[in-house]
Amino acid sequence: xxxxxxxxxxxxxxxxxxxxxxQRGLELRPNVICVDAGSTDAGPYYLGAGVSFTNRNTVKxxxxxxxxxxxxxxxxxxxxxxxxxxxxPHLKWCKDIVKEIAEEEGLSFRVATISADISKxxxxxxxxxxxxxxxxxxxxxxxxxxxxxxxIVAQMGxxxxxxxxxxxxxxxxxxxxxxxxxxxxxxxxxxxxxxxALHMGKILECAAIAAExxxxxxxxxGVIRDxxxxxxxxxxxxxxxxxxxxxxxxxxxxxxxELYGPGGIVDLRKCVFEEVNSRCVKVSGTKYKPNSEYYIxxxxxxxxxxxxxxxxxxxxxxxxxxxxxxxxxxxxxITKNFGEIRKSNYNINFRIYGRNGVMGxxxxxxxxxxxxxxxxxxxxxxxxxxxxxxxxFARSTLLHHGYTGRIATAGNLAFxxxxxxxxxxxxxxxxxxxxxxxxxxxxxxxxxLEEVKGGK
Amino acid sequence: xxxxxxxxxAEVIRSKNxxxxxxxxxxxxxxxxxxxxxxxxxxxxxxxxxxxYKIPKEGxxxxxxxxxxxxxxxxxxxxxxxxAIEETDVxxxxxxxxxxxxxxxxxE
Numbered sequence: 001x002x003x004x005x006x007x008x009x010x011x012x013x014x015x016x017x018x019x020x021x022x023q024r025g026l027e028l029r030p031n032v033i034c035v036d037a038g039s040t041d042a043g044p045y046y047l048g049a050g051v052s053f054t055n056r057n058t059v060k061x062x063x064x065x066x067x068x069x070x071x072x073x074x075x076x077x078x079x080x081x082x083x084x085x086x087x088x089p090h091l092k093w094c095k096d097i098v099k100e101i102a103e104e105e106g107l108s109f110r111v112a113t114i115s116a117d118i119s120k121x122x123x124x125x126x127x128x129x130x131x132x133x134x135x136x137x138x139x140x141x142x143x144x145x146x147x148x149x150x151x152i153v154a155q156m157g158x159x160x161x162x163x164x165x166x167x168x169x170x171x172x173x174x175x176x177x178x179x180x181x182x183x184x185x186x187x188x189x190x191x192x193x194x195x196x197a198l199h200m201g202k203i204l205e206c207a208a209i210a211a212e213x214x215x216x217x218x219x220x221x222g223v224i225r226d227x228x229x230x231x232x233x234x235x236x237x238x239x240x241x242x243x244x245x246x247x248x249x250x251x252x253x254x255x256x257x258e259l260y261g262p263g264g265i266v267d268l269r270k271c272v273f274e275e276v277n278s279r280c281v282k283v284s285g286t287k288y289k290p291n292s293e294y295y296i297x298x299x300x301x302x303x304x305x306x307x308x309x310x311x312x313x314x315x316x317x318x319x320x321x322x323x324x325x326x327x328x329x330x331x332x333x334i335t336k337n338f339g340e341i342r343k344s345n346y347n348i349n350f351r352i353y354g355r356n357g358v359m360g361x362x363x364x365x366x367x368x369x370x371x372x373x374x375x376x377x378x379x380x381x382x383x384x385x386x387x388x389x390x391x392x393f394a395r396s397t398l399l400h401h402g403y404t405g406r407i408a409t410a411g412n413l414a415f416x417x418x419x420x421x422x423x424x425x426x427x428x429x430x431x432x433x434x435x436x437x438x439x440x441x442x443x444x445x446x447x448x449l450e451e452v453k454g455g456k
Numbered sequence: 457x458x459x460x461x462x463x464x465x466a467e468v469i470r471s472k473n474x475x476x477x478x479x480x481x482x483x484x485x486x487x488x489x490x491x492x493x494x495x496x497x498x499x500x501x502x503x504x505x506x507x508x509y510k511i512p513k514e515g516x517x518x519x520x521x522x523x524x525x526x527x528x529x530x531x532x533x534x535x536x537x538x539x540a541i542e543e544t545d546v547x548x549x550x551x552x553x554x555x556x557x558x559x560x561x562x563x564e
Contacts, residue, residue, distance in 0.1 A: 044539040256524075257520070428539070
């Protein structure tokens with residue numbers, strides 16, 4: 001094979017893409033369509049709660065176009081990190097949508113689902129064997145982290161995708177996967193250079209984000225050849241430039257010269273970016289350095305409680321001037337009032353927008369200069385009921401608190417909503433973000449095949 | 457010596473999570489000459505980041521000039537893992553503003 005042509009429709013399945021760009025992509029004869037469906041960006045909630053951060057209707061809209069295209073062209077569709085966090089409930093959610101579309105559209109195909117869930121026993125065994133290391137800025141893993149974890153997934157590399165392709169699956173729904181691997185798998189299977197394939201994958205997985213102007217909901221096209229690859233946006237109003245593509249290498253990564261992935265490192269030190277024309281960039285010189293031992297990345301979350309919040313504004317200058325002291329007094333009143341409840345069972349955080357709402361303790365200048373401030377009363381407690389209780393009490397106490405010099409004696413807070421208090425639900429935190437050594441890159445990612453037969 | 461605010465010299469100044477435990481910043485300059493000059497001046501370094509963000513040296517993971525993209529990449533330890541209960545910015549996309557205070561020595 002002289003070249004492999006890859007269509008990347010959107011940065012995240014469900015973010016959407018213009019039909020016109022997609023149609024242009026199909027006219028360019030792609031050999032495969034690949035899409036990334038997940039990220040840890042949206043935070044720990046989604047892995048913990050087992051739900052997607054994307055909307056079912058928008059995911060279905062995208063998938064319907066993608067499935068119809070791959071079936072009519074007879075090419076494979078690879079989806080990584082299905083359902084966002086890529087654990088069992090997310091994978092099932094995505095598969096249900098795929099089957100629903102197949103039924104409605106009368107499409108038949110072989111689907112492979114690749115699971116990325118990792119058992120607690122497996123992780124504990126790895127801890128015992130000292131085969132787990134933390135990623136940068138992450139504490140060492142302890143057995144209790146594993147016990148506390150609600151769900152643990154691992155990011156798969158290209159190997160499980162290649163196995164599923166060898167089993168002649170046309171649609172591959174993978175659990176948590178390394179983003180570039182989804183796009184590199186077929187190219188590596190066909191014998192293209194893994195460094196180039198993964199580097200192209202790193203660019204394509206964000207679709208048109210690497211173009212100018214950038215967009216997370218527009219299509220990109222990649223072509224890999226023997227010693228280089230080319231990328232081009234499919235919307236004629238966008239273009240790739242040497243700088244936009246080089247700059248994308250920086251995006252969301254801590255090191256522009258090395259991309260770490262399952263089993264190895266993509267070395268970009270000798271990389272050359274050239275503009276083929278005003279819209280297309282050619283990349284060469286990327287090298288792949290396989291590691292002597294194969295490590296995969298684990299992600300896990302634990303539940304820390306449930307949250308209730310109340311949003312309110314304050315405009316009175318007398319109150320704003322002493323807001324710090326007032327909120328401290330409210331906290332003391334709460335502690336006194338709920339004396340019988342252990343303080344470790346709940347946490348109250350008064351977020352002040354207009355002071356340090358965006359940066360918290362990183363804010364270098366927590367001085368209020370604004371004529372109004374926004375307060376979020378943020379309570380996380382062991383149960384939803386306790387969070388509701390503390391939040392309600394904090395809200396009513398703050399509303400009628402008589403601070404020094406007060407002239408607005410009817411109430412201290414402006415509520416935009418009735419009801420004023422909002423149940424946010426369960427709260428999770430990341431507690432596992434570690435590398436684990438595996439003997440075989442396929443061993444923990446079981447593949448299930450199924451023949452989907454559409455109706456009509 | 458006269459100075460120029462970095463906002464006049466850079467076309468991109470952004471922050472983002474690099475995984476849930478790190479925050480990464482990219483400063484991409486308007487042209488290669490400006491980039492080369494700033495790289496040579498070495499004014500964007502570990503100490504500067506500590507000063508701007510009021511964090512200890514251990515909090516800075518790396519400051520890497522990247523010639524190909526005329527950019528300087530800075531990575532720091534996140535004050536807490538993304539989405540922890542005290543979180544203020546889950547995606548880490550609005551943590552860049554202290555960098556806007558950088559002033560570059562400039563003669564012209």
